[in-house]
Amino acid sequence: MNQALEIAKAVRAGERLASEVLEEHLDRIAAADGALHCFLEVSQDQARAQAARIDAAVVAGEDPGPLAGVPVALKDNFCTKGVPTTCASRILRGWVPPYDATVVGRLRAAGAVMVGKTNMDEFAMGSSTEHSAEGPTRNPYDTDRVPGGSSGGSAAAVAARLAPLALGSDTGGSIRQPAALCGVVGVKPTYGLVSRYGLVAFASSLDQIGPFATSVRDAAATLEVIAGADPADSTCLERQAPSLVAVVDQGVQGMRVGLAKELIDGASPEVRKAVEAAADALASAGAVVEEVSVEACRWGLSAYYLIAPAEASSNLARYDGVRYGLRMPAADVEAMNTATRSAGFGDEVKRRIMLGTFALSAGYYDAYYGQAQRVRTLVLEAFAAAYGSFDVLLGATAPATAFQLGAKMADPMQMYLSDVFTIPSNLAGHPAMSVPWGVGADGLPIGVQVLAPALGEEAMFRVAAAIEEASPPLAAPELVPSEVPHGR
Amino acid sequence: MADSGMLSGWEMVVGLEVHTELLTATKLFCGCANEFGAEPNTNVCPVCLGLPGSLPVLNQAAVDLAVRIGVALHASVGPSLFHRKNYFYPDMPKDYQISQYDEPICSNGWLEPPGHPRVGIVRAHLEEDTGKTSHMGGDGRIHGAERSLVDYNRAGVPLVEIVSAPDIWSSGQARAYVSELRAILIAIGASDGRMEEGSLRVDANVSVMRKGATSLGTRCEIKNLNSLRSLGRAIDYEARRQVDLLNSGGVVEQETRHWNESTGRTASMRSKEEAFDYRYFPDPDLVPLDPGEDWVDRVRLNMAPLPADRRAALEAAVGEDASSAIAGQIATVVELGLDGLVTAAISEGVKARLAVARAANEAAAAADAARSLDAGRFVQLLKMEDSAQLSASQTKAVLAELLAGAEGSPEEVAARLGLGSMDSAVLDAALDAVIQAHPEEWERFRGGDNKVIGFLVGQVMRSTQGKADGKAVRAGLASRI
Numbered sequence: 001m002n003q004a005l006e007i008a009k010a011v012r013a014g015e016r017l018a019s020e021v022l023e024e025h026l027d028r029i030a031a032a033d034g035a036l037h038c039f040l041e042v043s044q045d046q047a048r049a050q051a052a053r054i055d056a057a058v059v060a061g062e063d064p065g066p067l068a069g070v071p072v073a074l075k076d077n078f079c080t081k082g083v084p085t086t087c088a089s090r091i092l093r094g095w096v097p098p099y100d101a102t103v104v105g106r107l108r109a110a111g112a113v114m115v116g117k118t119n120m121d122e123f124a125m126g127s128s129t130e131h132s133a134e135g136p137t138r139n140p141y142d143t144d145r146v147p148g149g150s151s152g153g154s155a156a157a158v159a160a161r162l163a164p165l166a167l168g169s170d171t172g173g174s175i176r177q178p179a180a181l182c183g184v185v186g187v188k189p190t191y192g193l194v195s196r197y198g199l200v201a202f203a204s205s206l207d208q209i210g211p212f213a214t215s216v217r218d219a220a221a222t223l224e225v226i227a228g229a230d231p232a233d234s235t236c237l238e239r240q241a242p243s244l245v246a247v248v249d250q251g252v253q254g255m256r257v258g259l260a261k262e263l264i265d266g267a268s269p270e271v272r273k274a275v276e277a278a279a280d281a282l283a284s285a286g287a288v289v290e291e292v293s294v295e296a297c298r299w300g301l302s303a304y305y306l307i308a309p310a311e312a313s314s315n316l317a318r319y320d321g322v323r324y325g326l327r328m329p330a331a332d333v334e335a336m337n338t339a340t341r342s343a344g345f346g347d348e349v350k351r352r353i354m355l356g357t358f359a360l361s362a363g364y365y366d367a368y369y370g371q372a373q374r375v376r377t378l379v380l381e382a383f384a385a386a387y388g389s390f391d392v393l394l395g396a397t398a399p400a401t402a403f404q405l406g407a408k409m410a411d412p413m414q415m416y417l418s419d420v421f422t423i424p425s426n427l428a429g430h431p432a433m434s435v436p437w438g439v440g441a442d443g444l445p446i447g448v449q450v451l452a453p454a455l456g457e458e459a460m461f462r463v464a465a466a467i468e469e470a471s472p473p474l475a476a477p478e479l480v481p482s483e484v485p486h487g488r
Numbered sequence: 489m490a491d492s493g494m495l496s497g498w499e500m501v502v503g504l505e506v507h508t509e510l511l512t513a514t515k516l517f518c519g520c521a522n523e524f525g526a527e528p529n530t531n532v533c534p535v536c537l538g539l540p541g542s543l544p545v546l547n548q549a550a551v552d553l554a555v556r557i558g559v560a561l562h563a564s565v566g567p568s569l570f571h572r573k574n575y576f577y578p579d580m581p582k583d584y585q586i587s588q589y590d591e592p593i594c595s596n597g598w599l600e601p602p603g604h605p606r607v608g609i610v611r612a613h614l615e616e617d618t619g620k621t622s623h624m625g626g627d628g629r630i631h632g633a634e635r636s637l638v639d640y641n642r643a644g645v646p647l648v649e650i651v652s653a654p655d656i657w658s659s660g661q662a663r664a665y666v667s668e669l670r671a672i673l674i675a676i677g678a679s680d681g682r683m684e685e686g687s688l689r690v691d692a693n694v695s696v697m698r699k700g701a702t703s704l705g706t707r708c709e710i711k712n713l714n715s716l717r718s719l720g721r722a723i724d725y726e727a728r729r730q731v732d733l734l735n736s737g738g739v740v741e742q743e744t745r746h747w748n749e750s751t752g753r754t755a756s757m758r759s760k761e762e763a764f765d766y767r768y769f770p771d772p773d774l775v776p777l778d779p780g781e782d783w784v785d786r787v788r789l790n791m792a793p794l795p796a797d798r799r800a801a802l803e804a805a806v807g808e809d810a811s812s813a814i815a816g817q818i819a820t821v822v823e824l825g826l827d828g829l830v831t832a833a834i835s836e837g838v839k840a841r842l843a844v845a846r847a848a849n850e851a852a853a854a855a856d857a858a859r860s861l862d863a864g865r866f867v868q869l870l871k872m873e874d875s876a877q878l879s880a881s882q883t884k885a886v887l888a889e890l891l892a893g894a895e896g897s898p899e900e901v902a903a904r905l906g907l908g909s910m911d912s913a914v915l916d917a918a919l920d921a922v923i924q925a926h927p928e929e930w931e932r933f934r935g936g937d938n939k940v941i942g943f944l945v946g947q948v949m950r951s952t953q954g955k956a957d958g959k960a961v962r963a964g965l966a967s968r969i
Contacts, residue, residue: 079541092540099534101541200540205772233543234774311772314574317583318538322638333578333636360574360767369769 003164004070004218005245008111011054011069018054018069022047022113025071029115029162037137038157040076042116043083047071050113057111065111067225072107073157073166076117077124078209079198080104083114087200088132089122091319091326091344101198102233103167103209103226110225115163118153122346123316124174124202126150127418130409131348138405139182140477141444145402148178148418151212155182158212159445160477165222166212171202172304173397173422175210176434180397180447183436183474185219185464186212188422190454191429192237194223195230201315203308204235206426216435216465220244223457237455247458248465253286256390257463262297263395263421263449271396271446274437278448279394281470282463292390296375296382300424303375305416306359306368307427312349313356319344351412379427387453392463396421397434397447421449431457435464438472445474498696498734500727501704502656506669507649508679509617509687510553516616516646517544517586524685528639536644538581543773546570550646553678554593554614555779555787557648560672560794561609563597567778568613574767579619579638587649588613589768593777599652599672600796601664602819608653619643648678654693654704659720666690666716671795671823683715690719694726696734705730706740710754712747722747726754798822805831806840814841817848824855832863838870846870850884854891865890869898879957882907907955915948915956919964922947934969941965 010016026044033039057064074080077087079097081104086092100108107114121131129137129152137152139145140160147156151168155178158166168175170188179186187210194209201207211222227241259279264272283289321327321340328339345353359368386393398418408415425432431454434447448467452460512522518535534542558565571589592613600606620642625634650669656662670688673679681688695707710726713719725747730740745754793801802818821827826847833843851858851866869890873883882902889901902908922944923930929940941962948961 077541079539085540087540095540097534097539097541099539099542197543198541201773203772232545234545235543235772310769314572314584314767314769317574317576318540318581320576320578320583322578323537323581324539334576337576357767360769362765362767365767365769 002215002217003161004067004213005221007070007164008066008068011058011111012064014058016069018051018058018064018111018113019048021069022051022071022115025115025163028160032140032160032162035138035143036140036156036160036162037135038118038153038160038162039073039116040086040088040119040134040153041084043080043114046083047113047115050108054111054113065109066221067107067165068111070112070165071115071163072112073115073118073154073163074104075120075151075154075166075168077120077169077200077202078104078117078167079200080114080117083117085117085200086133087123088120088134089344089346089349090133091340092324093133093326095325097198099198102195102230104198106226107167112165112225118151118157118166120153121150121174122349123200123312124150124169124171124207125312125348125352127173127177127415128403128405128408129153129178130405131346133346136405139402139444141183142402142442144404145444146181146405148181148398148402150174150178151186152178154212155179155184155186158182158184158214161214164214165218167209167222167226168212169199169202169207169209170422170426171206171208171308172426173419175212176422176432176447176449177398177418179212179434180436180449181402181445183439183445183447183477184212184214185216185433185435185468186210186447187219187223187433188425188431189223189227189457190237190431192235193227193241193431193455193457195233195236197230197232197236201311203311204315205311206304206308208426210433216461216468217245217248219433220248220461242455242457244457244461248461250462251285252282252463252466255282255287255392255459255463257282257287257289258292258386258390258393259289260297260386260393260395260451261291261293262295263393263424263451266399266420267396268400268440270440271398271400274446275394275396275448278435278437278467278470282394282466285466285470287463287466289394290390292386292393294382294386294393294424296378297424299375300379300427301416301420303372303379303427304419304423305355306372307376309352309356310359310369310372311356313353313360316345316349316353348412376427379424383424383428383430383453387456391452391459392456393451394463395449395451397449398422401440401442401444401446425451428454430454431460433460433464435467436471436474437467438474495696495727495731497699498727498731499657499699500723501654501695501697501707502662502723503654503693503707504652504656504662504665505649505691505693506652506666507647507689508673508681510550510646510648510678511680512547512549512553512646514547514549515644516547516550516614517644520644522645524687526641528637528641531641532643536581537640538583544586544771546774546777547646550614551593551777551779552783552787553646553676554612554648555784556676556791557612557650557673557678558594558597559784559788559791560676561594561597561599561612561650563594563609563612565594565779565784567591567776568593569776570614570771570774571768572771575764577618578636579621579640579643581619581640581643585616585618586771586774587615593779599665599669601661601668602796602799604661604664605655605657607655607661607665610651610653612648612650615647615649617642617645617647654695659723662692662723663716663720666719667823668795674825675795675798676792686714689713692719692723692726694723694730695740696727696730705734706742708740708742708754709744710747711744711757714749718747718749721752722754725752729754795822798827802827802830802844805834806844814844817844820848820852824852825859826851826855829858829861829863829866833867833870836867836871838867838874842874843870846883846887850887851891854888857891857893861890865898872898872902876957876959878902878907881954906953915952915960915964918948918952918956919961919968922951923968933965
């Protein structure tokens with residue numbers, strides 16, 4: 001069911017009030033978020049004002065926008081004017097941006113109602129949301145398990161029906177992997193399709209913004225709203241947002257789908273079975289499905305863990321205690337910088353800053369950063385070869401279902417392997433999305449990943465919709481009360 | 489090049505790095521105003537403050553000026569990349585500077601300072617300026633300061649760094665190079681060239697080697713050169729220091745040195761061991777820059793005349809009158825951008841020597857005002873002098889008034905000042921009165937003592953309150969012998 005679009009339809013028709021929809025969701029958040037910890041900040045005052053504006057617009061006969069009255073949760077690395085933006089880091093605790101990210105403005109103009117800022121791994125570095133300075137988010141399907149990450153708060157909020165839509169950022173899988181682990185749809189668009197202006201940078205050449213939703217169609221509608229040229233981002237493509245909602249029902253008759261060996265090998269048997277079942281369903285729907293090898297994907301993880309930390313080491317230099325955020329007292333400015341960064345950053349962030357600093361150092365640059373960029377080119381070439389024969393590729397999103405809290409905190413390499421199937425699309429700048437496909441033996445959701453070439457969003461969404469159509473039913477997590485309490 | 493001769497047996501080798509702020513309306517990567525002297529931290533926004541989430545967007549007007557600089561310096565202008573230069577400093581909002589590294593926008597050019605050998609230009613690249621830190625308390629430097637205040641108005645202001653080849657062998661050539669470069673930057677509208685405001689900044693790389701040696705010595709980089717005078721003095725001092733060091737068996741360490749204008753010495757700032765590893769890498773927030781041949785051709789076609797061409801044009805206008813003495817005045821006129829006045833006057837029939845002299849001396853004394861002076865008024869005034877309607881000193885007085893903003897035509901200004909050629913009857917009366925009052929001097933003059941004429945002329949000038957024309961006074965005295 002298309003929760004977001006149905007809310008928008010009802011609000012636009014004057015059948016429901018945006019304010020009423022908002023209060024229902026604020027009630028859900030109040031009831032469930034104590035256990036889940038999806039939100040770092042619930043911006044109810046701003047939300048109520050926006051909902052009132054939408055309701056007034058409807059009464060006045062004005063167009064309230066395609067997402068009128070739809071509550072949306074934003075990962076806490078989107079700048080929101082007047083609402084704290086912390087990246088779940090001590091170093092930015094309490095920082096209130098004086099400006100809105102481009103996507104925030106576009107959502108508001110489309111009538112969406114921002115309900116709050118969601119938890120994440122600090123500065124988006126992690127795959128479980130455990131690297132948050134504010135404590136972890138829990139998986140709504142099993143609160144002893146992680147929601148994935150780094151956009152775990154957004155994924156869990158949508159899964160638990162605390163908001164029908166959320167935005168996240170995906171640098172190496174940070175939208176798709178938590179979407180898979182929480183049983184929702186998560187999309188990483190083509191690099192440059194959505195403006196990054198106002199997204200706090202982790203690794204600028206890899207970061208991309210995308211939606212979480214409970215349906216492919218809701219995700220398509222959201223991407224249409226946030227995509228498109230932005231003069232404030234030099235890397236944003238000069239093209240309009242694609243029409244996606246209009247194509248999702250076109251089916252997959254005659255489409256060529258490649259089952260990518262490297263994006264399945266290493267997955268748990270039940271995840272592999274889910275991907276194969278999705279492939280069979282596409283074949284039954286008229287697609288031509290064949291196996292394909294995209295070998296360079298195997299080297300993606302190693303290249304990623306040089307490129308992303310290198311860019312991060314530079315992007316995170318500005319948190320020095322001089323202008324904003326945390327400042328630790330010290331005798332002089334160098335000592336203040338060191339004390340502030342030592343106290344303000346968590347271990348994983350420090351690990352990556354050190355890794356990246358090393359990779360860019362004189363004498364090592366070519367062997368590490370330079371080599372990683374060459375691998376990136378090889379990944380692009382391998383994808384290009386595969387897309388010579390296929391419209392989309394199919395693989396697993398994550399190697400397994402959600403793991404126990406704490407299970408991988410002691411071993412960074414194990415944590416990094418959570419993103420082995422998602423990283424290649426970031427390196428290539430290509431779009432990819434995760435679509436739920438039933439549950440594993442543990443009752444936890446499994447995600448199937450659809451990949452497409454640059455600007456191949458239409459084909460990707462058509463295939464995703466066909467997978468969604470054929471997928472085994474996935475019940476909403478039980479934890480959320482089925483009856484919405486009234487009168488908070 | 490007498491200065492290098494003082495280094496007996498050695499010669500200096502100098503390369504210069506010139507940073508110029510570009511005369512754009514806005515900063516390099518955001519829409520904030522690029523202006524000097526505004527209230528601290530008023531010309532700032534999320535981008536130039538480096539707030540989380542902000543992104544740079546390249547100012548095309550800055551690219552246009554960089555292309556102009558490349559064309560003016562005979563450089564090749566081509567595709568380039570922006571890199572990040574990473575180091576921590578409180579006045580640098582992102583703790584990295586967006587600059588150009590191994591692919592600069594301009595490379596391989598040259599500049600020929602008048603009267604000196606040609607100097608190669610290795611490269612000229614675009615980069616953003618930093619903010620400005622003021623250290624309060626202590627000795628005004630960062631260490632020992634009680635607190636520091638940062639003004640980010642300058643952060644993100646567009647700069648072009650112009651790097652010369654080590655083709656400079658004397659402080660005179662270095663000064664001429666910077667002076668000519670400055671004139672070029674002003675001529676093409678790229679810079680206001682104000683060294684005292686820091687909009688043009690020079691660092692000098694100085695080394696010495698034995699005469700006839702083929703490999704360069706170890707160089708030191710000299711910073712804080714705020715004027716041409718400092719540049720010349722610092723280079724001479726530093727070359728001398730290195731020669732003395734080497735002659736006494738020491739070695740020159742590669743280091744950055746600070747020029748102290750009051751002591752006239754350079755002092756070590758930081759050594760190579762402390763040098764930063766800037767960890768340059770391509771800025772992923774910006775796309776590669778390629779102005780393209782069309783852009784470069786368009787700039788070439790619309791280029792304002794360069795100082796060298798303007799000097800040649802002025803020399804041609806002066807014609808047979810040109811001499812080495814006037815060449816210096818022509819250089820001054822062009823450097824100050826006053827050649828429009830001179831050519832206008834010459835084309836109206838004013839004597840070239842006179843027009844050049846008035847521009848190079850009197851107008852140059854108030855160059856800013858002179859550049860905005862209406863050429864027609866300048867020409868009119870010089871015609872009055874040329875036709876002896878005004879004396880030289882009267883002309884200078886009127887010009888000073890015009891440059892100070894006086895309204896009206898030169899004739900009206902002269903009249904207001906009570907200046908103008910004297911009625912001959914009045915002059916005759918004045919001459920007779922002086923002769924009568926100083927019979928002794930008059931007799932000596934009549935007796936052939938020419939030394940006394942200055943006294944007599946002076947007396948006439950005094951009694952006429954400077955209104956008499958010197959030439960007419962001399963002629964009048966001579967006719968009375």
